[in-house]
Amino acid sequence: MTTAVRPDAALWRLGGVLIMGAVLSILDATIVTVGIDSIARDLGSSLPTVQWVASAYLLAAAAAIPLSGWLADRFGGRAVWLTAVAIFTAGTLLCGFAWSAPALIVFRVLHGLGGGLMQPVGQAVFAQAAGPALGRMIGVITLPATVAPVLGPLLGGALVADFGWRWMFFGIVPLGVATFVFARRFLPVPPPSGTREPLDVRGILLLSPGLAAFVFGLADGVTIAWVAGAALLLAYGVHASRTRFAVLDLKLFRDRGFAVASGSTFLLGASLYSSMLLLPLYYQQVEHTSALQAGLLLAPQALGSAAVLLAGRLLARFGPRRMMLAGIVLSLLGTVAFTQLGSEPSGIWLTLSLLIRGAGLGAATTPGMTTLYSSLERSRIPRAASAFNVINRIGGSLGTALLAAILHDELSASAAPTAFGTTFTWALAMSALTLIPAAFFPARSPR
CATH class of the missing domain: 1.20.1250.20 (MFS general substrate transporter like domains)
Known part of the structure; x- marks a missing residue:
């Protein structure tokens, strides 16, 4: 009787850890929107410059996503996910200590690289572990995508109002540390991969910048950016077919x-x-x-x-x-x-x-x-x-x-x-x- 319960119990623990990572990633993509004005005043920077605090995260995440599949195949989902959480948490802490708008933007890029890897790698780890049980438990990894975008501005507004904008980042650090600790315990160690595919360097040079430019151009209304991004994505399509x-x-x-x-x-x-x-x-x-x-x-x-x-x-x-x-x-x-x-x-x-x-x-x-x-x-x-x-x-x-x-x-x-x-x-x-x-x-x- 007990053997029938264990797989689901292990999956729930795994899902709980991956939810923490997904919430981290999505929260930080949305939480800063309510603090932009406070950041601009405190760092003595213009609003258009500080707006890059939000854009830098999204662009870095967009550039990192295409690499997630190769990294997970090459090094294993567990190792890549733990590394992504560590990079993300370090970036979060550095953002809280930022002394200028350019420094904050650089730290947000580091932030976004970790955040961009967490979501696709986490989904893949859970889907591989769940196997036939995926249909029953899919809500575990889809819940953050539907709830976190709403909670981000709510949490950000509360932190900015009570503690100041730096606590939008400091307040997330303990969650990042806890996620890393639990992940080391509960994420399964994958079996050795039978394939070692070479890294598609040319594809990365086309796809990652193309995706980042396309996303930025559309989000900020910069025509030259999204046109250049679309051209790079089209070139990637030709490259990938060959x-x-x-x-x-x-x-x-x-x-x-x-x-x-x-x-x-x-x-x-x-x-x-x-x-x-x-x-x-x-x-x-x-x-x-x-x-x-x-x-x-x-x-x-x-x-x-x-x-x-x-x-x-x-x-x-x-x-x-x-x-x-x-x-x-x-x-x-x-x-x-x-x-x-x-x-x-x-x-x-x-x-x-x-x-x-x-x-x-x-x-x-x-x-x-x-x-x-x-x-x-x-x-x-x-x-x-x-x-x-x-x-x-x-x-x-x-x-x-x-x-x-x-x-x-x-x-x-x-x-x-x-x-x-x-x-x-x-x-x-x-x-x-x-x-x-x-x-x-x-x-x-x-x-």
């Missing part, structure tokens, strides 16, 4: 399950998740709330997203296609109220909508991850996790850039509530596109 050991294996897309899940995560990033940008902006610019109050108002979405922990069991019962479609429909229903902001809907209606939206996001995340990792051999999972995160990052950048441009144009032509409502209408239309790949998901969960 080389045997590409750093990001495009041959993965020949697998139907991987291709469907990738298309889904791209559109989810471009529509449902990128529209999260609009929510805190609305509460702060239209409702004139503080960063902390905006975070509290967004809490119902995080609470709804926690439903992802139940989604594994529902997935086994209803199958990936029904779960994905149901999650997207719930997310769409939860967005409708925000298209009516020009009519000033009640706060209760918006809160309920956020709860429904969060539940939909949680439910829609689970089938994609399960289909992605269950469709491949375990040896290919590290490379798949790398590709999956790259695709999601590009989709999120595209969607965010588009919605930001629409909001900017609408604000110049109409009142703020109406402008936000119109922008959410575009977000709703984009989100509806995610129903297309969802229809191609398998009807039953892989065994």
Whole structure:
């Protein structure tokens, strides 16, 4: 009787450790947004310069992701993940001690390199360890992606208000240390790898800078950056089709399950998740709330997203296609109220909508991850996790850039509530596109 319990117990411990790392990575990508103004004042720097504190992290993370698959294959997921946590924690501590804006930006690059590796490597480690149990326990590694973006501004606002901006970093250090300690104990030691593929140096020189430039250009509206990034990514595509050991294996897309899940995560990033940008902006610019109050108002979405922990069991019962479609429909229903902001809907209606939206996001995340990792051999999972995160990052950048441009144009032509409502209408239309790949998901969960 006891032998049947042990595997799940070990997976829950492993999942708990990996959740800590994923939360670290995502929190630090979002937490500093509420402290930019305080940092600029304290370090005597201009706001455009300090804005790089946020951008540097995202760019470094984007550049590191393509390397994650090769590193995990070459050195093992456990060693790479522990190293990433150590780099991330050291970068966090250095950020807290930064004496100038340039120093803080440099430390954020170090920060981002560790953070960029943690999420894909952690997903791969868990998927390989879970094996057939992945469908039931997938919520463990998808929960941070749906909850942490909401909690980041909330935690950041509280720390800045009570202790100052440096504690946005100092406050994370103990969590980083604890994550490293627990990971050394609970992360499994992988068996020796049977393959030692050479590092695709040319591919890295094309893909990592291309992805970073593309993400930056879209996020900050710098045309020359995203055009240059797109050119480098196109050149990488040509290179990858001609080389045997590409750093990001495009041959993965020949697998139907991987291709469907990738298309889904791209559109989810471009529509449902990128529209999260609009929510805190609305509460702060239209409702004139503080960063902390905006975070509290967004809490119902995080609470709804926690439903992802139940989604594994529902997935086994209803199958990936029904779960994905149901999650997207719930997310769409939860967005409708925000298209009516020009009519000033009640706060209760918006809160309920956020709860429904969060539940939909949680439910829609689970089938994609399960289909992605269950469709491949375990040896290919590290490379798949790398590709999956790259695709999601590009989709999120595209969607965010588009919605930001629409909001900017609408604000110049109409009142703020109406402008936000119109922008959410575009977000709703984009989100509806995610129903297309969802229809191609398998009807039953892989065994």
